Amino acid sequence: MEVSGTGEHVLVFPYPAQGHMLALLDLTHQLANRGLFITILVTPKNLPMLTTLLSAHPTTIKTLVLPFPSHPSIPPGVENVSDLPFSAFNDMMVALGDLYNPILDWFRNHPSPPVAIVSDLFLGWTHHLACQLGIHRYVFSPTGALGLSVINSLWRFLPKRDDPTNNNSLISFPNIPNCPTFPWWQVSPVYRSYVEGDPTTEFVKDGLRANLASWGVIINSFRELDRVYFDHIKAESGHDRVFAVGPLLPSAKNTTERGGSSSSDVLSWLDTCAAQTVLFVSFGSQFVLTNKQMEEIALGLERSGVKFVWAVKEPTGGHAAEAYGKIPEGFEDRVAGRGLVVRGWVPQVAILNHVSVVALLTHCGWNSIMEALMAGVLMLTWPMSADNFSNAMLLHELKVGIKAYEGAETVPDSAELAQLFRKSVSEETRVERNRATEFAIAATEAVGEGGSSWKDLDQLVLNLSHT
Ligand SMILES: *[C@@H]1O[C@H](CO)[C@@H](O)[C@H](O)[C@H]1NC(C)=O
Ligand SMILES: *[C@@H]1O[C@H](CO)[C@@H](O)[C@H](O)[C@H]1NC(C)=O
Ligand SMILES: *[C@@H]1O[C@H](CO)[C@@H](O)[C@H](O)[C@H]1NC(C)=O
Ligand SMILES: *[C@@H]1O[C@H](CO)[C@@H](O)[C@H](O)[C@H]1NC(C)=O
Ligand SMILES: *[C@@H]1O[C@H](CO)[C@@H](O)[C@H](O)[C@H]1NC(C)=O
Numbered sequence: 001m002e003v004s005g006t007g008e009h010v011l012v013f014p015y016p017a018q019g020h021m022l023a024l025l026d027l028t029h030q031l032a033n034r035g036l037f038i039t040i041l042v043t044p045k046n047l048p049m050l051t052t053l054l055s056a057h058p059t060t061i062k063t064l065v066l067p068f069p070s071h072p073s074i075p076p077g078v079e080n081v082s083d084l085p086f087s088a089f090n091d092m093m094v095a096l097g098d099l100y101n102p103i104l105d106w107f108r109n110h111p112s113p114p115v116a117i118v119s120d121l122f123l124g125w126t127h128h129l130a131c132q133l134g135i136h137r138y139v140f141s142p143t144g145a146l147g148l149s150v151i152n153s154l155w156r157f158l159p160k161r162d163d164p165t166n167n168n169s170l171i172s173f174p175n176i177p178n179c180p181t182f183p184w185w186q187v188s189p190v191y192r193s194y195v196e197g198d199p200t201t202e203f204v205k206d207g208l209r210a211n212l213a214s215w216g217v218i219i220n221s222f223r224e225l226d227r228v229y230f231d232h233i234k235a236e237s238g239h240d241r242v243f244a245v246g247p248l249l250p251s252a253k254n255t256t257e258r259g260g261s262s263s264s265d266v267l268s269w270l271d272t273c274a275a276q277t278v279l280f281v282s283f284g285s286q287f288v289l290t291n292k293q294m295e296e297i298a299l300g301l302e303r304s305g306v307k308f309v310w311a312v313k314e315p316t317g318g319h320a321a322e323a324y325g326k327i328p329e330g331f332e333d334r335v336a337g338r339g340l341v342v343r344g345w346v347p348q349v350a351i352l353n354h355v356s357v358v359a360l361l362t363h364c365g366w367n368s369i370m371e372a373l374m375a376g377v378l379m380l381t382w383p384m385s386a387d388n389f390s391n392a393m394l395l396h397e398l399k400v401g402i403k404a405y406e407g408a409e410t411v412p413d414s415a416e417l418a419q420l421f422r423k424s425v426s427e428e429t430r431v432e433r434n435r436a437t438e439f440a441i442a443a444t445e446a447v448g449e450g451g452s453s454w455k456d457l458d459q460l461v462l463n464l465s466h467t
Helices: 018-033 044-056 088-097 100-109 126-133 145-157 189-195 201-213 223-237 257-271 291-304 348-352 366-374 388-398 414-424 427-447 452-465
Strands: 009-013 037-042 061-065 116-120 136-141 170-172 181-183 216-219 242-244 278-282 307-312 339-343 357-362 378-381 401-403
Touching: 009 018, 018 037, 018 044, 018 116, 018 136, 018 366, 018 452, 037 044, 044 061, 088 189, 088 201, 100 126, 116 126, 126 136, 126 201, 136 145, 145 201, 145 216, 145 223, 145 388, 189 201, 216 223, 216 452, 223 242, 223 388, 223 427, 223 452, 242 452, 257 307, 257 339, 257 348, 278 291, 278 348, 291 307, 291 414, 348 357, 348 366, 357 366, 357 414, 366 388, 366 427, 378 388, 378 414, 378 427, 388 401, 401 414, 401 427, 414 427, 427 452
Parallel strands: 009 037, 009 116, 037 061, 116 136, 136 216, 216 242, 278 307, 278 357, 307 339, 357 378, 378 401
Antiparallel strands: 170 181
């Protein structure tokens, strides 16, 4: 039996980027299951994201819908970063900061206001709000313990590169176990824009430093995966309230539900493929490939002879439509029967868990990694930006990932790719495939009854109930 909360009221505040939001909503589902009353704060356009969760918990989860505070760099009507370029991450943080007073008013007028705030790491200012209200704020990290360690160190120590004109200058983090080291261009773009003097980032910096002072830390990972980094965060924070509660799983039992109309086609096609023969290519919900990258990947898939599903993200507001996301002419006909191209959102979890799927070419976003690990799927790593580089580093360290490429601008070589694709479905990767299976078992145990993440969730609920 899981621990049951004492019906305390908690405010959950997700940051409106798909990867961040889905993970925190999955945590909210778990908290509601354990007897907490929850109010989720969103702006109107993001309300549809909550539909499944709200129908699963009609009495225990409520919403607080506040108008989106306008911002000169965010187009009217846009309330999440899904369709915006990466630079909008900063603007979104700044815009949402204007919700401080509306939230304060809401608390002051509420008959039984929340006793704690659980909010995304990009909403660090909610720590100050919680202090003013005399309650506790728990920071939610949608990324793992290594990724969070790197973010914390960046904003705590504010490292500079030796040569400010050299994008390959190395930045090391000697305080973190195994001393991670990255060339400057792989460091968080939010941090780089701060060092380069972007004036909006003072607010961002203050928020990320406030994370370090927050009452508790919740990480979407499990101890068996990144224990040394988890222990590091605990030591660094100087208290015991650090919880690893992952992998957080979708609240919907039906994993195809997040996939839209294309779901059943993909899955029935996979049913026709033999076990452990299919490569899945997906760069997540945010990243759009250039036409040149698309061409080489297509050619690589074609030349490899390997079966595949390729999830293609089409260009959005921030991209010149003609330069991005174009599937080469005739490609789909040439690979008909052997491969499937899917546009838009795919049922990623269901695909990864299909017995035919053996490997994933990934941008190393944390949610994709968690999903692939749970499914015991080998990863071919091509980190694109943000924290993706430290995620890739962890996968190589754990020997569940094989390096493909690095960097959003890199154009791969189709012949090299074809070879890597063939290798990924062959016996040559037996060691990594076995490791992936071991981690799938460990992840399943962690979230199962009595597992490490299960116990941390219990402790978290007890903490939230005794504030
Ligand atoms: C982002 O907003 C659009 C509409 O503006 C909506 O369709 C989409 O579901 C939202 N996505 C996320 C991740 O919030
Ligand atoms: C370093 O990277 C920045 C941002 O991507 C770019 O504007 C600049 O031209 C690069 N500098 C060099 C010397 O390559
Ligand atoms: C799962 O959801 C998909 C898409 O909504 C639907 O087509 C399918 O029938 C559902 N499967 C089950 C087992 O409920
Ligand atoms: C990985 O990169 C994507 C964009 O490519 C970004 O949305 C995400 O926040 C990054 N970090 C993690 C930890 O997933
Ligand atoms: C809160 O969690 C910590 C860490 O797991 C635990 O030591 C402590 O007993 C918990 N506090 C309460 C009040 O449950």
